[in-house]
Amino acid sequence: MSIYDQLLQFLIAGIxxxxxxxxxxLGFMIVYSVTRVINFAQGxxxxxxxxxxxxxxxxxxxxxxSILCAVLITSAFGMFLHRTVIYPIRTAPVFTLVLATFGAxxxxxxxxxxxxxxxxxxxxxxxxxxxxxxxxxxxxxxAVWVIGTTLLMAIVLFLFFEYTVPGKAFRxxxxxxxxASLMGIKTERMGAIAFGxxxxxxxxxxxxxxxxxxxxxxxGLGLAIKGFISAIIGGLNRIEGIIVGGLALGILExxxxxxxxxxxxxxxxxxxxxxVLNFRRGGLLGDPEAGKI
Amino acid sequence: xxxxxRTRYASLxxxxxxxxxxxxxxxxxxxITIGIFIGLYALISLGLSLLMGYAGQxxxxxxxxxxIGAYVSAILTxxxxxxxxxxxxxxxLFSTFMAGLLGMVVLRLEGHLLAVATLALCIVFYTIFAQxxxxxGGVDGMPGIPKLSIGGFTLTRDVxxxxxxxxxxxxxxxxxxxxxxxxVGRALRSIHHFQGGSEMAAKSLGISPMKYKIQVFMLSAAxxxxxxxxxxxxxxxxxxxxxxxxxxxxxxxIVSLGGQGSLWGAIxxxxxxxxxxxxxxxxxxxxxxxxxxxxxxLAWGLMIILVMQFLPRGLVSIPDILRGKGKTKG
Numbered sequence: 001m002s003i004y005d006q007l008l009q010f011l012i013a014g015i016x017x018x019x020x021x022x023x024x025x026l027g028f029m030i031v032y033s034v035t036r037v038i039n040f041a042q043g044x045x046x047x048x049x050x051x052x053x054x055x056x057x058x059x060x061x062x063x064x065x066s067i068l069c070a071v072l073i074t075s076a077f078g079m080f081l082h083r084t085v086i087y088p089i090r091t092a093p094v095f096t097l098v099l100a101t102f103g104a105x106x107x108x109x110x111x112x113x114x115x116x117x118x119x120x121x122x123x124x125x126x127x128x129x130x131x132x133x134x135x136x137x138x139x140x141x142x143a144v145w146v147i148g149t150t151l152l153m154a155i156v157l158f159l160f161f162e163y164t165v166p167g168k169a170f171r172x173x174x175x176x177x178x179x180a181s182l183m184g185i186k187t188e189r190m191g192a193i194a195f196g197x198x199x200x201x202x203x204x205x206x207x208x209x210x211x212x213x214x215x216x217x218x219x220g221l222g223l224a225i226k227g228f229i230s231a232i233i234g235g236l237n238r239i240e241g242i243i244v245g246g247l248a249l250g251i252l253e254x255x256x257x258x259x260x261x262x263x264x265x266x267x268x269x270x271x272x273x274x275x276v277l278n279f280r281r282g283g284l285l286g287d288p289e290a291g292k293i
Numbered sequence: 294x295x296x297x298x299r300t301r302y303a304s305l306x307x308x309x310x311x312x313x314x315x316x317x318x319x320x321x322x323x324x325i326t327i328g329i330f331i332g333l334y335a336l337i338s339l340g341l342s343l344l345m346g347y348a349g350q351x352x353x354x355x356x357x358x359x360x361i362g363a364y365v366s367a368i369l370t371x372x373x374x375x376x377x378x379x380x381x382x383x384x385x386l387f388s389t390f391m392a393g394l395l396g397m398v399v400l401r402l403e404g405h406l407l408a409v410a411t412l413a414l415c416i417v418f419y420t421i422f423a424q425x426x427x428x429x430g431g432v433d434g435m436p437g438i439p440k441l442s443i444g445g446f447t448l449t450r451d452v453x454x455x456x457x458x459x460x461x462x463x464x465x466x467x468x469x470x471x472x473x474x475x476x477v478g479r480a481l482r483s484i485h486h487f488q489g490g491s492e493m494a495a496k497s498l499g500i501s502p503m504k505y506k507i508q509v510f511m512l513s514a515a516x517x518x519x520x521x522x523x524x525x526x527x528x529x530x531x532x533x534x535x536x537x538x539x540x541x542x543x544x545x546x547i548v549s550l551g552g553q554g555s556l557w558g559a560i561x562x563x564x565x566x567x568x569x570x571x572x573x574x575x576x577x578x579x580x581x582x583x584x585x586x587x588x589x590x591l592a593w594g595l596m597i598i599l600v601m602q603f604l605p606r607g608l609v610s611i612p613d614i615l616r617g618k619g620k621t622k623g
Contacts, residue, residue, distance in 0.1 A: 104594065110593070278398060
């Protein structure tokens with residue numbers, strides 16, 4: 001395999017893991033836009049999506065139906081989390097709310113450990129093809145599923161926000177909650193919708209990536225960190241910014257791991273971003289003012 | 294002010310009595326190690342409390358300085374044969390120095406970007422500890438780090454370290470009270486809006502917010518560095534897993550649990566944080582045999598949620614709440 005084929009392989013690995021980071025980042029954005037909360041339980045949604053899919057699949061349900069159930073349950077759970085943890089203290093300082101989401105993240109992991117233990121679990125690949133050759137590089141077909149699903153989610157999200165009435169109501173509440181409520185939008189409900197949506201997206205991402213990377217009770221926090229970084233790099237307010245942020249993080253990680261040393265994969269993108277953040281305070285792609293609160 | 298001072302000395306005396314008496318009452322060696330962890334995390338949280346409560350800066354990277362203190366101490370004593378006490382001083386100084394350097398870059402950021410940047414410090418240093426095998430021993434770490442000794446008497450037992458760590462904590466607590474009352478403390482309060490200050494107004498009076506932010510960041514790193522050094526000399530072992538992401542998050546939780554802007558809060562928060570978890574660890578197997586650490590994790594999570602919901606100003610606000618209720622009744 002030539003060096004170019006290897007580079008191509010790293011690139012595709014990077015894009016597929018980066019698209020998961022991007023979906024996590026979108027989850028952060030959705031919740032942040034109406035509640036101003038950085039929700040560190042976002043990674044647990046992906047964990048639940050993956051774990052529940054494996055549980056239903058092991059019970060004998062068809063793969064697609066298992067994933068659908070997992071996504072719906074996680075989405076409902078996201079709304080439940082909002083109702084029980086965030087909603088009662090929605091007027092508290094933001095930092096208090098963020099720590100409460102940390103508490104939720106830790107509690108969910110605890111429950112998952114109690115029920116499912118620490119074992120790694122896996123789903124079968126979505127297509128039987130296995131691997132595909134592209135210009136000499138071997139490509140895992142599941143990576144195509146991951147990238148395709150992410151792209152689809154981003155497009156659906158974009159259309160939802162731009163062209164549907166609930167989506168517009170959602171955006172209105174995020175721009176000006178008081179104004180939106182005066183127009184008859186039930187802004188109180190928007191927080192629950194945001195959590196449900198973010199949880200559903202996270203769960204789907206967690207399920208799609210499971211055949212490729214396995215899942216376990218403890219993957220949530222790591223994914224949340226990566227998603228948080230992607231969202232901040234992207235500027236926390238733009239779908240396209242966060243997608244580019246997540247992909248950049250994934251690609252830099254893959255190249256760092258492949259070309260330098262796998263132990264340094266987490267560090268290389270961070271060092272680059274630390275330098276860049278010093279020049280662009282609003283993230284790499286977002287509005288420079290967005291970093292200010 | 295006199296009254297405040299008198300209450301403070303009384304609290305300190307009570308605090309010291311409790312700390313001294315505990316090992317006579319609690320005989321279980323395991324509980325003494327919990328006491329050690331409470332002391333170490335209280336030390337890190339005290340620094341973070343100054344940074345958050347007085348300078349208004351969040352740090353998700355305190356584990357980096359805790360780790361620097363630990364590894365500098367370990368490397369100096371193991372590879373260079375330096376006296377452990379000297380190593381501890383050098384470890385604290387190096388940790389402070391690194392915080393000064395990194396603070397100049399990181400503290401220019403605000404809000405979420407500051408959180409990400411400090412989180413990056415945590416991850417970067419964790420990777421250095423785990424990957425620089427020739428220096429740090431990699432993932433397996435370094436065993437056999439020498440114990441501390443005082444005038445020919447080697448501290449070997451856990452209870453020795455319990456007293457040593459809490460003695461350090463007491464001295465640093467008193468020092469921190471003085472910092473808060475000093476020129477630096479007043480300058481910080483003028484910057485931080487939670488304390489009724491304004492960064493703009495402070496700037497116009499010739500106070501440089503950046504300078505004070507970096508100074509407090511360095512101080513918090515010094516505390517964490519000392520804690521790290523004490524930790525490795527007690528355990529005689531250092532591994533990177535002690536300095537991961539959760540090691541950065543626990544002090545954040547402890548400060549919020551105890552109460553931001555209160556130095557006692559850091560210590561009370563650390564004590565409650567560990568004691569509740571231990572209570573769960575002890576009780577759950579009695580009720581449901583065959584279980585282990587999972588319930589402890591669940592307990593931590595639920596505790597954080599409940600405290601944020603019902604005591605957003607932390608445990609130190611309980612007396613105020615009780616007093617407030619008493620007043621309305623009277």
